[in-house]
Amino acid sequence: MRLVVLGGGESGVGTAILGKKKGYDVFVSDFGKIKANYKEVLIINGIAWEEGTHTEDLILNADVVMKSPGIPEKKSPIVKKLLKKGIPVISEIEFAIPFTKAITIAITGSNGKTTTTMLTYHLLKSAGLNVGLGGNIGKSFAWQVADDKFDSYVLELSSFQLDGIKHYKPHIAIITNISPDHLDRYDYKYEKYIDSKFRITMNQTEEDFLIYDADDEAIAEWLKNNKTKAQLIPFSLTKTFEMGAFIKNKSMEVNIINEEEFTMETETMALEGKHNMKNAMAATSVAKLMKIRNTTIRESLSNFQGVEHRLEKVLKIQNVQYINDSKATNVNATFFALDSMNTPTVWIVGGVDKGNDYNELMSLVREKVKAIICLGVDNRKIIDVFGNVVDMMVEVNSMEDAVKMAQRLAEKGDTVLLSPACASFDLFENYEDRGNQFKKAVKHL
Known part of the structure; x- marks a missing residue:
């Protein structure tokens, strides 16, 4: 049985190891780059792999394909070809x-x-x-x-x-x-x-x-x-x-x-x-x-200690609480974050918009937010929706600037909340990187 794994990340390499252990002929193909530590694991286990391309002859002969969740099947040419051939494309689970x-x-x-x-x-x-x-x-x-x-x-x-x-x-x-x-x-x-x-x-x-x-x-x-x-x-x-x-x-x-x-x-x-x-x-x-x-x-x-990057209390500086909610990558998550604020809030928001309707946050912003700091490449939608609602709205393009600006705008007893309601890929590697940069900037205040 031939198992082809598309994507050489955590789930892909894990599947390859299990497949090899269960007697499959395994091949891992990643259209991007495979991280060095994963390559090492594949080499040690004698698993064939490629990166930077999908070689069709080595993929379209699979009996079963495990696709990493990050690959969209509607847009990936190789996945479309596999499905057309009737080869099962399944998840790691x-x-x-x-x-x-x-x-x-x-x-x-x-x-x-x-x-x-x-x-x-x-x-x-x-x-x-x-x-x-x-x-x-x-x-x-x-x-x-x-x-x-x-x-x-x-x-x-x-x-x-x-x-x-x-x-x-x-x-x-x-x-x-x-x-x-x-x-x-x-x-x-x-x-x-x-x-x-x-x-x-x-x-x-x-x-x-x-x-x-x-x-x-x-x-x-x-x-x-x-x-x-x-x-x-x-x-x-x-x-x-x-x-x-x-x-x-x-x-x-x-x-x-x-x-x-x-x-x-x-x-x-x-x-x-x-x-x-x-x-x-x-x-x-x-x-x-x-x-x-x-x-x-x-x-x-x-x-229970809670989850990093989800309403994570970072530090209290001059009686201002800094909260890292970088994991809030959609409006609904930010709604929960704003809803749990009990003090005037300086809100850091923005990133890659996934079709957000910010109007859902309007009543909470009116009630709780004193200033908005837009941290994204394109902040037009946020400015259009909330421009007339808060007293102060500022655009910045680095986390360091966002945190320094927040410190200027916050007074004793306020909260500074990073809850972006957006994906992070415009300025950061991922939401963890965004949250870690926020924590680092707060610690350097």
């Missing part, structure tokens, strides 16, 4: 899952999926479970399956990874929320993106579970018009359920069939903000399904 007996917990959503994934992993690991972490985070899932050490995995899955599954079914699936994102990959049709997220539950059976945000319109609409066999576990900030998770009298309650009810005062949790209450309800629902004791869950919820 789909390729790896037959080679493990481990239980998987899969988490998707437009926002909150990283925090929910990390919190779920933290809850299970703290309880002593032999659990791995993969998908969009950390070490490749396929690579971990090749080493085969874990009884269960918590996987963060993007819509791109879900597009490449055919038979994969998680025992527990979570959809944190759905808001317009990556629409350029879905013909600018929101319905297609929503359907893509719900692929997470398409193979689930009556023995499996789907945990979801019952306050989310797109999710509610899909569930009204479509069926899943999975047992449904909703969570909500406003509704209560016989089976599900909810907030009542400043307390989080989680009721799962045949399990002792879980309650915890929300103010004793490490995470702050309404969106984090939702992330906590989703993660706690998993912990209850995995039969973890209430005392262990409470302890883990109160000592």
Whole structure:
């Protein structure tokens, strides 16, 4: 069997290693450059590879192709040719899952999926479970399956990874929320993106579970018009359920069939903000399904450290709090960030716009934002929408300038918030680079 891997990054190299271990004839092809450390791994394992090109003769003879999630199938000529020939093009998760007996917990959503994934992993690991972490985070899932050490995995899955599954079914699936994102990959049709997220539950059976945000319109609409066999576990900030998770009298309650009810005062949790209450309800629902004791869950919820670049408190300087929310790459994520601000805010925003509608933020900007610093190559849309709403609006083209300007505009008791609502590729390598540059600039003030 010939396995061709398109993309020589973490998921590609992990898949190649698993394929080789399982007896496949493996070839890795990357149209860009493969990082030196990954090349070394491929060479040590005797895996053939190429970079800077896709040699058709070495690719179109594949029995199966694993495509890295970053390659858009509609735009990639080689993927189009593979599909035309009827060669299966699948994701890393789909390729790896037959080679493990481990239980998987899969988490998707437009926002909150990283925090929910990390919190779920933290809850299970703290309880002593032999659990791995993969998908969009950390070490490749396929690579971990090749080493085969874990009884269960918590996987963060993007819509791109879900597009490449055919038979994969998680025992527990979570959809944190759905808001317009990556629409350029879905013909600018929101319905297609929503359907893509719900692929997470398409193979689930009556023995499996789907945990979801019952306050989310797109999710509610899909569930009204479509069926899943999975047992449904909703969570909500406003509704209560016989089976599900909810907030009542400043307390989080989680009721799962045949399990002792879980309650915890929300103010004793490490995470702050309404969106984090939702992330906590989703993660706690998993912990209850995995039969973890209430005392262990409470302890883990109160000592969780949060996720880097997501509402990360950097420093307080002259009584001004600097917050790094570089992971907010869409309007919905920035909405949550602004919503959790309790002081006058100097907001650093901008980057590569993915078709954003900034009007959704209007009421929050009016209420909370005193100044806007635009950090992007093209800030026209932001200026058009908010130009008359805030007292001060400035354009800068480096993170250092943005932070220095923010320091000038902020007064004692204010917050400086980096929450860009955009992708980072105009001025930075990725959102991590953007967040790290912000932290560095703040530390140099």
